[in-house]
Amino acid sequence: MTTHSPAVTRALAEVDEDTFVRRPDGNLVSQSSSQPIIANLIDRLNVQPGMKVLEIGTGSGYSTALLAHLAADGGHVVSVDVVAELVDRARQLLTAHGHSNTTLLHGDGIQGAPGHGPFDRVIAWTTAPHLPAAWTTQLSPDGAIVAPLTAAPISKSGLGAHIRLGSDASPVADQLFAAGFVELSGVAVDQWLVPPYGIDVLRHDDKHRPWWLSGEWIRSPRHYLDGRYVLDALIQSHDHIPGPLQPDESAADWRAWLLATRPAGLTTAALGEPLWRIGHTHQTGAALTDARTATQTVITSANADAEVLTDWADAWRAAGRPGLTDLVPHLEAFHDGWVLRTTAPR
Numbered sequence: 081m082t083t084h085s086p087a088v089t090r091a092l093a094e095v096d097e098d099t100f101v102r103r104p105d106g107n108l109v110s111q112s113s114s115q116p117i118i119a120n121l122i123d124r125l126n127v128q129p130g131m132k133v134l135e136i137g138t139g140s141g142y143s144t145a146l147l148a149h150l151a152a153d154g155g156h157v158v159s160v161d162v163v164a165e166l167v168d169r170a171r172q173l174l175t176a177h178g179h180s181n182t183t184l185l186h187g188d189g190i191q192g193a194p195g196h197g198p199f200d201r202v203i204a205w206t207t208a209p210h211l212p213a214a215w216t217t218q219l220s221p222d223g224a225i226v227a228p229l230t231a232a233p234i235s236k237s238g239l240g241a242h243i244r245l246g247s248d249a250s251p252v253a254d255q256l257f258a259a260g261f262v263e264l265s266g267v268a269v270d271q272w273l274v275p276p277y278g279i280d281v282l283r284h285d286d287k288h289r290p291w292w293l294s295g296e297w298i299r300s301p302r303h304y305l306d307g308r309y310v311l312d313a314l315i316q317s318h319d320h321i322p323g324p325l326q327p328d329e330s331a332a333d334w335r336a337w338l339l340a341t342r343p344a345g346l347t348t349a350a351l352g353e354p355l356w357r358i359g360h361t362h363q364t365g366a367a368l369t370d371a372r373t374a375t376q377t378v379i380t381s382a383n384a385d386a387e388v389l390t391d392w393a394d395a396w397r398a399a400g401r402p403g404l405t406d407l408v409p410h411l412e413a414f415h416d417g418w419v420l421r422t423t424a425p426r
């Protein structure tokens with residue numbers, strides 16, 4: 081069992097999860113994260129009584145209530161969500177259950193909460209394509225941010241990062257952790273099968289199910305039609321073969337290493353199903369393995385791409401099977417913020 085700080089353990093015991101994550105008919109609010117995931121990130125945030133906290137992604141309001149409990153005795157939580165109905169619902173519940181130290185805002189959290197800072201802590205529950213400048217300018221000098229950020233120029237490459245400000249006020253990422261949240265979207269979305277940013281080719285099959293690819297090579301206008309060709313070939317015909325990893329190997333570690341090393345042809349995809357995949361594509365074929373275990377691969381009929389995945393797995397084994405905690409995070413300046421990238425140990 082995971083242990084949490086005494087303050088987080090107390091907050092988990094005192095805030096009733098169902099009050100926030102269940103609708104009156106008993107159904108779950110679809111934008112709720114699971115309690116262990118919320119507790120893990122909140123533990124990393126280290127909220128102390130009296131702190132001012134900015135939350136991006138109110139969702140059910142459960143995490144807002146936990147943060148309000150932790151910051152109580154003088155602290156305050158400002159929480160932003162892009163879905164107006166969720167903001168109204170959470171505001172009512174928080175007020176009804178005595179969390180008066182909260183302010184709920186409807187808007188695009190990429191702007192933070194202008195006029196409400198500075199904040200001692202910022203936490204996001206939605207994967208941003210980069211660390212927005214607004215989150216760092218609204219942070220107090222000794223503050224900290226916990227956020228899932230896209231860690232490679234492909235979809236579904238989100239990693240959690242703990243960030244603080246360096247001596248020159250630019251952000252420094254000092255910890256990485258697994259964090260698979262929905263992507264940040266400037267408008268309310270009602271489906272999660274097609275990410276709102278980062279995909280390069282999207283097609284629908286005859287059952288209207290979405291298939292997409294995200295890969296750097298496909299992004300070149302010269303290759304857009306090649307990407308479409310590969311996706312159409314997969315829709316028309318594909319085979320299933322065993323994946324490159326053994327069941328006792330960590331697909332999360334292999335994936336993290338792939339995001340750091342970014343071998344040519346690295347692609348993420350969804351093939352008409354909620355499960356998403358990672359693998360190799362090129363002009364005439366694809367081998368895409370399930371991201372969770374990397375033990376079931378889909379290939380376009382008769383192609384050699386599966387060998388590329390085996391080579392990538394062998395290279396990872398030869399490097400000592402490095403995992404997420406071995407990677408070194410960097411934040412690289414971007415026009416309105418910073419992009420998270422990682423490097424693998426040599």
Ligand SMILES: C[S@@+](CC[C@H](N)C(=O)[O-])C[C@H]1O[C@@H](n2cnc3c(N)ncnc32)[C@H](O)[C@@H]1O
Nearest residue numbers: 111112113137139140143161162189206264265
């Ligand atoms: C995983 S859910 C949040 C879970 C929530 N913390 C809870 O305890 O239930 C992610 C939330 O981020 C919100 N979101 C997505 N893009 C956003 C944006 N640009 N600004 C603010 N919120 C956003 C979604 O509407 C969704 O409610």
